[in-house]
Amino acid sequence: MKHKILFVIADGLGDRRVRKLSDKTPLQAATKDNIRELYRSSMIGLMDPISPGIVPGSDTSHLSIFGVDPKIYYRGRGAFEAIGAGAELKHGDVAFRGNFSTVNQDFVIVDRRAGRNIKEAELLVKELNEKIEPIDGINVKFFHGTEHRVAVILSGQGISDKVSDTDPEEAGQRVLASKPLDGSKEAEKTSKIVNELTKRVYDILSTSKYNIEREARGELPANAILLRGAATYQELPKFESITGLKTIAVAATALIKGVAKSLGMDVYTPPGATGGVDSDLLAKADAAVKFIKQDYDMVFLHVKGTDAASHDGNPENKVLVIEKIDKMIGRILDSIGSEMIIGITGDHCTPVELKEHSGDPVPFLLHVPESIITDEISDFNEITARKGSVRIRGLDVANILLNYSNRAKKYGA
Numbered sequence: 209m210k211h212k213i214l215f216v217i218a219d220g221l222g223d224r225r226v227r228k229l230s231d232k233t234p235l236q237a238a239t240k241d242n243i244r245e246l247y248r249s250s251m252i253g254l255m256d257p258i259s260p261g262i263v264p265g266s267d268t269s270h271l272s273i274f275g276v277d278p279k280i281y282y283r284g285r286g287a288f289e290a291i292g293a294g295a296e297l298k299h300g301d302v303a304f305r306g307n308f309s310t311v312n313q314d315f316v317i318v319d320r321r322a323g324r325n326i327k328e329a330e331l332l333v334k335e336l337n338e339k340i341e342p343i344d345g346i347n348v349k350f351f352h353g354t355e356h357r358v359a360v361i362l363s364g365q366g367i368s369d370k371v372s373d374t375d376p377e378e379a380g381q382r383v384l385a386s387k388p389l390d391g392s393k394e395a396e397k398t399s400k401i402v403n404e405l406t407k408r409v410y411d412i413l414s415t416s417k418y419n420i421e422r423e424a425r426g427e428l429p430a431n432a433i434l435l436r437g438a439a440t441y442q443e444l445p446k447f448e449s450i451t452g453l454k455t456i457a458v459a460a461t462a463l464i465k466g467v468a469k470s471l472g473m474d475v476y477t478p479p480g481a482t483g484g485v486d487s488d489l490l491a492k493a494d495a496a497v498k499f500i501k502q503d504y505d506m507v508f509l510h511v512k513g514t515d516a517a518s519h520d521g522n523p524e525n526k527v528l529v530i531e532k533i534d535k536m537i538g539r540i541l542d543s544i545g546s547e548m549i550i551g552i553t554g555d556h557c558t559p560v561e562l563k564e565h566s567g568d569p570v571p572f573l574l575h576v577p578e579s580i581i582t583d584e585i586s587d588f589n590e591i592t593a594r595k596g597s598v599r600i601r602g603l604d605v606a607n608i609l610l611n612y613s614n615r616a617k618k619y620g621a
């Protein structure tokens with residue numbers, strides 16, 4: 209019998225001993241009454257998302273875990289974030305991440321985020337898309353992400369992502385002129401387009417009635433877009449063609465949604481799922497239950513809060529998010545039982561005392577129904593994982609899921 213698959217990635221889950229937690233890791237310190245139910249029929253161990261010692265980004269590690277080698281396919285995060293924010297990209301398009309910001313008439317930055325929560329952002333993006341003309345034959349499109357974030361897409365012939373940012377990443381500095389980063393005429397052309405774009409965006413935004421209204425209310429005008437992280441969109445192999453698994457991602461973070469969409473997965477963000485520590489994980493659980501009951505073979509459930517707490521250096525919040533994940537899994541088990549493959553892991557470690565990703569291996573749990581296998585786990589954490597049977601790389605995950613869900617095809621005679 210082919211099993212359905214629930215695959216949970218808690219971003220930045222893995223950690224090290226934390227002084228504030230009496231030398232326990234957050235996963236060790238957290239109460240996990242629901243995940244505990246899975247131990248008698250699970251194996252655990254460690255996964256190197258890319259390979260041992262490599263410090264993964266969230267994008268490269270998700271690619272690897274979903275069977276696509278980032279060393280071959282990765283072209284930067286810009287395109288993923290743009291897709292995650294709703295952009296439609298074609299092979300060869302160049303995507304930038306951008307910020308609505310406030311500049312004076314000399315293009316000196318007053319506020320890099322124009323006050324951050326710009327309630328007219330959607331309207332400003334619409335106005336830009338209506339008014340912007342092609343530059344040197346290249347079409348420009350804008351997409352709103354969250355808050356002050358926008359994606360800017362260039363499409364047409366003869367462009368390149370080998371251009372520098374316009375965002376100096378500091379208020380009080382002048383907006384930078386984009387420069388070609390290699391000797392190609394494509395980079396030369398693209399940097400000129402970007403610099404012309406900076407001016408045209410300012411012309412459109414500084415005369416927009418929404419900004420005039422903002423200034424009248426004493427708010428900062430969102431009159432410029434700072435660009436960074438140029439990336440060419442490269443078509444990726446699709447997860448379903450690699451594995452045969454029809455998959456939906458339940459996720460809120462633009463980067464992860466973009467990776468999942470690029471891999472051909474359906475993507476759903478439940479209301480209340482924020483990508484933060486406060487995210488409504490029970491809403492994610494309900495969505496996962498709904499999709500598992502439909503014709504999806506696999507539900508990939510992403511939780512960002514563990515990584516957010518780690519980057520904040522807040523071990524208590526990390527424990528809290530792990531306990532919320534436990535309740536989320538509990539809700540799923542209560543609704544549909546445990547007769548499915550359940551994977552629980554992280555995309556990398558983000559030790560709270562480091563506040564940054566690290567190259568440590570990540571704890572990995574795989575529940576296989578019917579008790580056909582067990583590591584006789586006492587707890588799921590970084591310490592016990594070192595005694596478990598699993599020791600894999602991210603690129604092995606898909607094969608393992610196929611094997612235990614009874615879908616693997618024989619290799620050879």
Ligand SMILES: [Zn+2]
Binds near residue numbers: 219266
């Ligand atoms: Zn991550």
